[in-house]
């Protein structure tokens with residue numbers, strides 16, 4: 001069996017709100033093998049960011065996180081999670097955020113922000129850390145990197161800032177990289193450049209990559225596996241080729257139909273949006289969360305729990321009507 | 328950075344000129360200064376003699392230039408009441424006010440900033456609640472009442488500290504407590520709200536994601552950005568504390584600038600009033616200019632250019 005860089009089972013994240021407990025992540029399983037890319041897709045509000053943030057241990061204190069198993073980069077984090085995570089962040093695991101403008105500290109130089117982590121973790125001298133920063137900036141395509149170390153973030157464009165964030169994430173030579181919609185805040189013309197860069201770095205460095213994105217074109221290009229998330233659970237997980245060729249969950253089908261895929265969707269064609277809205281996540285949700293919006297839903301969809309139908313290793317859908325979907 | 332500083336200094340200079348003109352004008356808002364000096368019941372000849380003696384008969388512009396010229400050489404005129412140079416009187420009184428103001432400000436800062444940070448780290452936690460109680464009571468209790476109560480309890484009942492005067496350092500204890508108690512709430516509130524905003528930013532999350540320990544995340548990434556509004560507020564607060572509080576100086580019988588200004592006003596000793604107002608206004612200009620420069624050092628975006 002291949003070595004897992006991330007193996008998390010039954011992850012739950014709840015957030016107390018004025019209107020009751022918000023069960024935003026309701027039993028998520030994620031596995032990423034060494035050197036592989038898993039793309040996490042789904043409509044906004046379905047819990048993707050909370051999932052990623054909880055893996056990094058960066059949720060606010062009031063959020064309640066539990067899981068049955070949490071293994072990452074070869075370590076068991078199921079117990080004493082916070083203390084063990086603190087030793088992995090910035091070393092074996094790194095994260096890239098959505099908006100590079102707000103993720104860089106405006107009052108510190110680029111050089112300081114790139115080097116401060118490894119100078120602590122690896123006891124590097126300033127010049128050693130700066131040498132590595134220059135190497136990483138060069139690698140992510142920042143021209144004249146040595147001269148840029150003394151500059152502040154406001155001297156860079158959005159795309160350059162995200163390259164710098166990527167360089168910063170690579171400083172600790174991570175094994176697992178988590179990127180939460182790293183291009184959503186960027187200009188459309190820059191988006192594919194950044195995602196292509198991520199794909200290249202992943203391959204060159206043998207990184208395991210958890211990429212949250214809306215861009216199904218990118219998913220098709222760089223993912224090994226895709227996990228489709230809906231209302232706090234993984235509705236379908238499949239290898240990328242299989243998912244695009246034969247989506248099985250009605251939600252996956254709707255998602256693929258609603259988003260243009262370059263080279264697949266004819267230009268100018270009408271895209272059928274999925275009717276209805278994501279259900280509220282306060283309190284308990286019984287049965288299939290998608291059934292109100294699903295064209296083929298029946299009485300059996302209200303049964304709880306929804307059966308999980310597994311195919312090959314790591315491939316499953318949660319739908320009681322799965323047989324009918326493929327038919 | 329240099330161009331920012333020189334621009335800022337130019338602005339400060341212009342403000343100083345305006346402020347000095349206003350202080351100069353004060354001499355005349357209450358009517359004819361010669362009559363004010365001679366006394367309203369005095370004879371017209373006396374007033375006329377004073378007008379000539381003090382140069383009030385010259386054109387205003389000449390009087391202003393004369394005044395500002397001597398002020399620049401350290402001559403702020405003669406006190407009408409004491410008949411000694413104004414600078415001498417102010418020099419005798421400024422020490423008390425400056426000592427009291429600086430110490431009170433430092434005490435307030437040392438208490439307010441850590442408390443504000445701790446409150447922001449756990450909003451609604453017990454430190455936050457305690458901070459709120461301190462803030463609300465600090466703003467609700469008048470300083471003269473607090474001062475009198477402090478004198479009664481610690482000076483009269485227990486006899487721990489002198490009840491008036493600043494002949495020994497113990498004399499400063501109660502006034503410092505009262506003044507800093509008054510300055511703490513706002514300093515604390517701005518620290519807390521600044522920290523809460525900054526702690527929610529992506530760059531603080533990114534700093535944690537880098538594996539930095541919490542104390543570095545707070546000191547290097549959060550506090551540095553959160554102190555920007557605190558610096559500006561501090562300039563104003565320090566200015567207020569240094570301008571001397573008439574109330575506190577009266578309650579504790581301290582011979583500071585606040586009391587001097589009040590007494591001089593009652594005695595119609597206008598050159599002294601004028602000089603105090605000028606000095607305090609210039610102090611504000613200096614403090615706010617320093618605050619702006621300090622903020623530009625802390626935040627490169629404020630410097631303009633790159």
Ligand SMILES: Nc1ncnc2c1ncn2[C@@H]1O[C@H](COP(=O)(O)OP(=O)(O)O)[C@@H](O)[C@H]1O
Nearest residue numbers: 015022024043044045046047048049050051060
């Ligand atoms: N700090 C928070 N406090 C309260 N609710 C939150 C918080 N963070 C996320 N949520 C809610 O949890 C749900 C999932 O959010 P998120 O993980 O950001 O979704 P996604 O990344 O898939 O768009 C949303 O309904 C969101 O409003």
Ligand SMILES: [Mg+2]
Nearest residue numbers: 048049050181
């Ligand atoms: Mg999100």
